[in-house]
Amino acid sequence: MDVDFGGADDILFERSGHAGIVTLNRPAALNAVNHRMVRALTRALAAWEADAAVRLVVIRAEGRAFSAGGDILDIYEAGRAGDPPFDFFADEYRLNAAIARFPKPYVALINGIVMGGGVGVSFHGSHRVMTGNAVFAMPEVGIGFFPDVGGSHFLSRLPGGFGLYLALTGNRIRHGDACAFGLATHSVPADDLPALLRRLCETGDADASLAVDARAVAAETEDAVMDAIARHFAHDTLDGVLGSLAADGGEWANAMHATLMARSPTSLRVTFRQIRTGATLTMDDCMRMEFRILSRMLVGHDFYEGIRAAIIDKKSTPHWRPAALDAVAQADVDAYFAPPAGGDLSLQ
Structure with a gap:
C-alpha cells in the first residue's frame, strides 16, 4: 500500500506486511538527497513510530547508487545567490538524529555508492546491510567541506585511526572493510535483496531475516595498510599525522600525504578537531557541533570553491x-566550533 508523505517522486513510501518501506527514487541524480526528501522521510518516521502495525522500517534505493550524497548543486546555487540553505541542513541533521534514536529496527539495504547525505539516512539505523556492490565514502574534505550528517559520531568511534583516515582522505571502502569496522552490520549478496525484503515484510523480524541471508566477508584492505593507518593517524595533531606520513617515505604514505596536502587547509584542520571531539559526544551533541561548523562553512569560501572545481568546472x-595549513590560525578553527549567531540547533 503506497503512502504519501510529501516526497513527490523523489522518495517513495509504502506499507507492506509489518514493514514501512522507503525508496530513494532519483536514480538519474544518483539518489542525491534534497530538502523535499528529508522532510518527507522525517514525516514518515514520525508516523511509523506511532503505528503499532509497523514493526520495522526498510530504506532502499532505485538504480546503481544507494545515494551519492546531498544535492550539492542546489546548495551551490543557493549559496552563490546569497541565500545559503541553512534550513536544509538543519532539517537534515534533525533527521539524522531522529534515525539514530528511532525505537524500531531501521534496516538500510545499501547496494551501490553511499556517500555523504546518503550515509546520513542509512548508517545511523540499527541494521546496515551492504552488498558486494556497495562503496562507502565520506569525501567532503575534497570539496572544502567536512564529514557531516553525523560523521563526527560514527567515524570517531572506529578503532585504529580508521575513522580519522576516512574523514581526512575521503577514501572509499567496500563492504568487507565496512563490516570489519562495524560501519555495516551485515553483508548480503545483491541478488538476495528481494528475498530479504520479502522476509522482512512477512516477519517484521530484522535479526531473524538477516540471519538467513547474511554472509561473512573478509576485509579488503591489507593488514600492512591497516597497520600503517593505525600508526600514522593516531597522532594527537594534524601536523603530527602529516609529519608521520612524510617521514615514512613509502609509496602508500607518500600518496596519503599528497592527498591531504591537496585538500582545503581549513577543512583539514576543522575535520581533525571535529572527529577527535566527536568521540566524547552523544549523537545529539555531535549534530549540534556539526551545525556550528556548517553555519560557518556556508558563509565561507572553500565549500563553494570546492564544488566549483569538482562539479561545475569538472x-x-x-x-x-587560505592556501596553506600554516595560515589557518587556531582562532580561525575555534570560530567554527562557537555557537552560531542564531543559536545552537534544536533537535526537536
Whole structure:
C-alpha cells in the first residue's frame, strides 16, 4: 500500500506486511538527497513510530547508487545567490538524529555508492546491510567541506585511526572493510535483496531475516595498510599525522600525504578537531557541533570553491583560502566550533 508523505517522486513510501518501506527514487541524480526528501522521510518516521502495525522500517534505493550524497548543486546555487540553505541542513541533521534514536529496527539495504547525505539516512539505523556492490565514502574534505550528517559520531568511534583516515582522505571502502569496522552490520549478496525484503515484510523480524541471508566477508584492505593507518593517524595533531606520513617515505604514505596536502587547509584542520571531539559526544551533541561548523562553512569560501572545481568546472584545481595549513590560525578553527549567531540547533 503506497503512502504519501510529501516526497513527490523523489522518495517513495509504502506499507507492506509489518514493514514501512522507503525508496530513494532519483536514480538519474544518483539518489542525491534534497530538502523535499528529508522532510518527507522525517514525516514518515514520525508516523511509523506511532503505528503499532509497523514493526520495522526498510530504506532502499532505485538504480546503481544507494545515494551519492546531498544535492550539492542546489546548495551551490543557493549559496552563490546569497541565500545559503541553512534550513536544509538543519532539517537534515534533525533527521539524522531522529534515525539514530528511532525505537524500531531501521534496516538500510545499501547496494551501490553511499556517500555523504546518503550515509546520513542509512548508517545511523540499527541494521546496515551492504552488498558486494556497495562503496562507502565520506569525501567532503575534497570539496572544502567536512564529514557531516553525523560523521563526527560514527567515524570517531572506529578503532585504529580508521575513522580519522576516512574523514581526512575521503577514501572509499567496500563492504568487507565496512563490516570489519562495524560501519555495516551485515553483508548480503545483491541478488538476495528481494528475498530479504520479502522476509522482512512477512516477519517484521530484522535479526531473524538477516540471519538467513547474511554472509561473512573478509576485509579488503591489507593488514600492512591497516597497520600503517593505525600508526600514522593516531597522532594527537594534524601536523603530527602529516609529519608521520612524510617521514615514512613509502609509496602508500607518500600518496596519503599528497592527498591531504591537496585538500582545503581549513577543512583539514576543522575535520581533525571535529572527529577527535566527536568521540566524547552523544549523537545529539555531535549534530549540534556539526551545525556550528556548517553555519560557518556556508558563509565561507572553500565549500563553494570546492564544488566549483569538482562539479561545475569538472576536475579543475581549487584555489583554497587560505592556501596553506600554516595560515589557518587556531582562532580561525575555534570560530567554527562557537555557537552560531542564531543559536545552537534544536533537535526537536
